[in-house]
Amino acid sequence: MTTLEALEEKIETPVKKIISITGSEAVLEAMIAENVHTIFGYPGGAIMPIYDALYDYKDKLEHILVRHEQGGIHAAQGFARTSGKVGVVFATSGPGATNLVTGLADAMIDSTPLVAITGQVFAHLLGTDAFQETDVINITTPVTKWNYQVTDATEIPAVLAKAFYIARSGRPGPVLIDITKNAQIQKFDYEGYTSCHHIRSYRPKPIVRKEYITEAAKLINAAEKPFVIFGQGVILGRAENEFKAFIEKSGLPAAWTILGLSALPTDHPLNVGMLGMHGNYGPNVLTNECDVLIAVGMRFDDRVTGRLDKYAKQAKVIHLDIDPAEIDKNVKSTVPVWGDCKETLPLLTELLEKKDHSLWLQKFNEFTKKENELVIYDEMHPTKEEMSMAEVIDALNELTNGNAVIVTDVGQHQMIACRYAKFNESKSNVTSGGLGTMGFALPAAIGAKYGAPERTVIAIIGDGGFQMTLQELGTIMQFGAAVKILILNNQFLGMVRQWQELFNEKRYSFVDITSPDFVMVAKGYGIEGKSVNKRENLKAALKEMLDHDGAYLLEVMVGKENNVFPMVPQGCSVAEIRLS
């Protein structure tokens, strides 16, 4: 049993007397049995029976009507990321289902537990090019952990039990269940819901090999310059405390990937910053200086490693991961530690000797100092009249004290927000990391708010990304999710512009994007808003946004041609990181 699962409420519906229900009712009974309260979705012809059944379940299941299926699935992702539960989305067949594909791909690469239910045409119409028929199973196969087409209602309870189990266990991921209309309508003898805990062919967690733990501990104990890099595995495995105990025992400096962010509080003395292309100076340079590199729940993405043949070649690599396919995929490990880090980290910690690595840690601090002098200080205190993104995030930190959930879109603002936002709590950073899906933030923030209703949720979005899914303002209007929307507007598709400036001789090809009056757009949806372009108004405006009761949109005009630094240019090693 995985930790994710262990913490989910144990749901074992006692076998009731056999009753006759429809397939649609069985779907909703499964939702209730799996402790689902919130569903994001959009109706349509082929899923109408399920929506008809939903009419009678309104007191038990909250359904949020989004404005586009992509918004629905991103909301389910945001929900899953802040709540740690499985996100659920409903869509109809054909275009409804194909609109889910981006979100499925995003959830697949970022290991987000989701169950997507799509309606499908009647079973006897399959393959006839019927109205709104699409081969959803084959379209979604590469972007789902598992998918299955139900054509008979009797299959529904067991298939949904399997779907939830697969989505949340092991390395989580999206599961899609396609249900033909006849199966939704069909009545059958329902014997109650039994949750799934075992599938013969499925190994969610590899067996922990003690000899590798011993070997890993030996390497760490003998290391002069050990360096820990961690990813979302720590959050997904709910191993934040185990991770902290592990690095604290012998004072191991630790740096995070973009999805690992918030697993360890930003101000923890051993938190040395962000890895990768726009990460911090020290963690990148010192990756190529450490003697033992300990990777925890991360997958050595190319944005983290830079040029692979010049990545940490001097170091012995210990790789802890629940997914055996990740071990040795990109970086060859000296010691592979298969398993759930919730289990493996304490075993490893126990064998660690208390050691003083303060001199080595000091080295990170020296780099931080240098980065502060050469990059961060200027970012925070620009001499130009134009505001910088970093000073906006800095001002926001002061007001939130690092307690907010920050949802980011994709691009420059995302890198700046991840670099500078402060976090005290885990599951507070929601971003599209692996897929880099523009338009993710607004709908994901809606879901994030439902996943953590008591917390402040701030969506930080660029002017480009916001225009990709701004129709979800309608969802906010109708259902009142109190999402704070902070648009950092540089009037450019900034990240592509930065690359064009640095690598394409400033040939700005289609990055100049005009925007509507965002405040007026928000007003149209009944959402309060404001736009600021002067530094002296920034803090008051941010405060007004946070204090406002309900959703609020704040647009901050920032410097048009600011670049994000440091930067590891593509094809360069992490040690070749540029500060300007």
Add this chain to the structure above:
Amino acid sequence: MKQEYTITVYTENQIGLLNRIAIIFTRRKINIDSLNTSPSEVDSVHRFTIVINETEEVVRKLCRQIEKQVEVLKAYYNTNDEILWQEMALYKVPTEIIAEKVKVERLLREYGARAVVIRKDYTVFETTGQREETEALIKALEPYGLIEFVRSARIAIIKESHGFHEKLKEFEQAQPGEDVAENEYLSKQAEVFTM
């Protein structure tokens, strides 16, 4: 160094799994030279035999990706000297030529070919063997008016393998294999209510 590897995959019998396995190769632009699906020694467990030409590192990573699929029980990879393998080939040739030319008859005997059907107009021969053997017979038959040729996918037995029964006990634990759901609705089209 690239060489021929035979990948043996034990799976549940589930619709769509062939696609899930195939896209692991196609996504990485790797050509599948031969693919065979068949039952295995264990009831309800299917066996895929896939042949590709790649480096060991790539093959190992592919096997891990295959094993990651929910319905896959196990994936093994082997070089040609670790397995016994066979392919079957069928050759259609004009009967009159065979009847006339004694040389052809000798050829067929030499290659261990067996006649599957003999008609007035054509005869179909079958051989079983390795790639070079079946290929050599095509070459030999070409001058005598070979009409049609087809070769099956490779099937292979791993020399070191003790079968999958023991391994499966480990996998089985509580849950036995599932049968593919027969769907009454697919065969009762007319009776189903439509919108």
